[in-house]
Amino acid sequence: MYAALEAERAGASVILADRSLIGRGGATVMAQMTVAAALGEQTPDHWENHLADTLAAGRGLCDERLAALVCEDGPRRIRQMDSWKIGWAREDNHIKQAQAPGHDRPRCVYVDFLSTGPAVSRTLRTRLNGSSGVRRIGDLAIVDIALHDGEAVGATALHLTTGRAVTIAAKAVVIATGGLTRLYSRNSASSNMGGDGYALALRAGAELIDMEFVQFFPIGHLAPRLVGMDPIMWDPFRYKLGGKLLNGEMREFEGDYATRDQRSDGKYVLTRDLATYAISKEVEAGRGSPAGGAYLSFRHVPEVEIRRAFGPVVDRLAANGIDLARQPVEVSPIAHYHMGGIRVDDKLETRVPGLYACGEAVGGANGANRLSGNAITEAFVFGARAGHSAANRALNTADAWTAEAARPAVDLLRSAKRRDAPNMAASVLELQGLMSEKAGPFRSEASLREAVGGLERLTREVGETPVSSANGFDPVLVDSLDLRNMLLVAQSVVFPALARTESRGAHQREDYPGLDEGAWRINQIVALTEGRIDVRQSGRLLQGRDAI
């Protein structure tokens, strides 16, 4: 949405397509709390401090140009959202900034606990409603980028409502499809986060970077079952009230792992990657909670304080049978964000001319681990930059659209058949189980090879021809197109994970614990070349893999 607004502002005529309702189908509307930017309103700050924290969290792998862009341009975007009346929380006439783990000072703005994402979406939607240059179309799932002479000239989409193939001619295309956490069974994602954009980019000839780094959010809700509340909602509670992580023996354990990291503050002891590690290791050692995680306890916080901080939420929790003052909840790591993504230059352009990317679809800015609050800032900053760059290209490029450019994808959609095939919805579940077990936060050569084997089998079973069951709103066809993307993207995670024989940030190899700064302070790049997945590091081709 930010890219569309900025492209329109730069004079382009824009089509904003979304496979769901506009601005409701992805992560942004689900985001809970923090947006990081060195505004310096709470305490003096400078974007270079934010950059230093971002680079430290990224454990040596951040693309410094992109990280600097996020940190330098972030404050401007936060203030722009402020002028669009998002309603950032204020105190004593200044925007309030909270401290979050890994940040060296209070830096994160928010609207209200649990409602920052909805406010971001609403504000951008309202701006779009008032814009005449952006045509918004929901229920339009982009299936492939249309290419002419290696340049992006539009896209082919499935119009979900009618089941028709729709072609869109464009002088520039921006991929803003969010992340891939739907590849994992336990995820905080929406159903649209199966990594469509990464697959679109790969098939169009673009490269991906840092794909092995999938961020697991350590304290995703596990038990008892919550309904109508987001599984990662516990973060704001910890920000505001503290909250003890206890193992199955009701003992605090974060301190046992804290020597691995100096970046601690009062409420959080460990950054996300280390907290994920600590919880998983406690469970592995037989010291987990009954459902297989850790306890998160607020029993040391007086009831009135809990209610003062989270009144309405406390009632919703009560409806879910949870009384925080009396009972700890169970939490465990949950796939949450993807550090990797489409490789872009500082104009947010991929190596395919005319193809841009923004938001979580972009890789590189956060290296091996993202700081909390950086993702929404990234979505604003990259959105604005990509929108601007795409508009510039559109205004200075001749129309190169040909119907042939869309032909392969149109043919693919037309080839969809009612055929005897496995249940695609069940295959999605299988893929998620496979990735969670074999390519989760802790991997080994053996588990990753099993992942490769499992993906191979699933790819064979699913086949190349899409399956259909009906005209118009056909969930079988959607699942089979999703699997086409998810299987490709899963390989793009597994192959570089197999190659990286060290542990760094969100990529932890059981068989290679610890950083290997000598060999692995490098990024890995994934490309699709004649149906083969290539993994490259520092310009060297590591291995060419037949895409399965």
Next chain:
Amino acid sequence: MKATLAIQRGIPGEAPLVQSFDVTFEPGQSVLDGLRVLRRESDPSLAFRFACINANACKECMMLIDGKVDYACTVRLKEGVTTLAPLPKKALIRDLVTEIAPPDERLQLSSFSIPQDGAVS
């Protein structure tokens, strides 16, 4: 525990058909959880909308649940029969899916290049 979901199915212009499915569930699970299990285990062609799954953020899974407009992600499964139907005041697309996007966010077919035989099946 076992819930029976009596689901109104069909497309515009056809007489609606109510199909009943049994689904086993754990206490605390939502109607949306049940519908997703049905797609995986019984009928993958069952159409309903959802995006955020559990967060009550996307508002896509709105439908008629036991005669009341509600979100499938927040209503819990119960033992016995639950009836599910598409929203009554919105144009039906298929099964539990209705046209809920604001009119200015829908595809205007005439303004796009659509292959002659664009239908995909």
